[in-house]
Amino acid sequence: MKMPKGPNPRAAFDRDLRALQDDLLALGSMVEKAIVTAVEALRDRDLEASRRVVREDDAIDRKRFSLEERVIDMIAIQQPVASDLRTLITALHISVELERIGDYAEGIGKISLMMGDQPPIKPLVDIPRMAEKSVAMLRESLDALVKRDVDLAAQVCNADDEIDQLYDQVYRELLLIMLGDPQKIERATFLLWAAHDLERIGDRATNIAEQVIYLVTGKKTELKVGKY
């Protein structure tokens, strides 16, 4: 095959594609920080930190829109095909997934604010554990993106089962608390919402992993039909 003797004719486009991925990863870090802060603030009853999470979601939204605009510009200008096209479509999907995960973190921040200074019904153990696992899934899915690693992407959904199990556990525990003391129904419901948000983050990370598989193979795959 005739190979280029001169410089890569697509050098500028390749540079833009790399910069786009870097920005996608930066959005991933913002979202990860939001989840961690939101759950720590919920556990520690740190309302100032919760307010910060809610406020900073605007930056996540703006970042997503700017990523989307760049992808649209690159599609219009570069008219990408094959793996270039898949890279851009994947970036578009992943930016939406990340922004949505950011919304879940914001949701947990708002739940914390709604709880206000009501006394906690129990020390939080499983919810922070769910947060840890969902953050790990998010990281793995983005790691799979960087490495273009289909096997790693396929593994992401395994952790989702653990999150789902924890969610079931939290649900049962909170139900018992509510049955035992109707005074605690409102506060228990708040925690149930938070747990549900974390469960959804796992599903969104699975979506990201599916996008990575599409990027590499060109095939649309459903890694796992979630229980929820």
Add this chain to the structure above:
Amino acid sequence: MTTQTQADTETDIALQARGLQVHYGEFRALKDIDIDIQRNRITALIGPSGCGKSTMLRCFNRMNDLIGGARISGQVTFNGAEIYDPSVDPTEVRSRIGMVFQKPNPFPKSIYDNVAFGLKINGFKGNMDEAVEKALRGAALWDEVKDRLKSSGMALSGGQQQRLCIARALAVEPEVILMDEPASALDPISTLAIEGLMLELCSSYTIVVVTHNMQQAARVSHRTAFFNMDSDRAGFLVEEGPTDEIFTNPRDPRTEAYITGRFG
């Protein structure tokens, strides 16, 4: 999409090449080509300059016979019949498999005579006015020229001249139209007009188009064949498949490298 039986699929092949090789003197321009051209579909031949895609196109209607030193081996069949069989008249082949060239090349004659030319040569006995109108309508040119059929074909715009050449090809009622970069000399609007026309025509004709414009191949064709050149500069077919698959997820990394512009 209707489900087709295997037998139906086989009869839907208009042109077929097997083990096709083309030499120009000592130089081997094409080697080991196996390709099926589906009926009533537009097949685009893409690939870098010198990969033999125009040579491939010319093999389909024995246009290479006109090039001194050209030598063809292997098989090319049209509706199942070998077109290089000694008993076959190449003129007959070319009337059933027409060609449109890169640069519009109307004859220095009237619009009417340009279209009627092939029919007259073939000793057409029917109603010439009707045949000319039908061909011009087929090429989406009638409304623009119906009031000046006697003016020179050379006076038309580039895009109109190319449609006149398409009308000239249609007049003899071919089954296949071969197009060698039919829009590369045209402005973007005329290019889109030609592409729209191709899509109209493919319900009645089989079209094979050579194009350097990959977006054009993506827009206009149903199937895409990617040709490349080996180290001995002989052209060969890398892969052929549905256009949407070639442009979203090609099987061969060489196709990927070419269509994404990573080598030229």
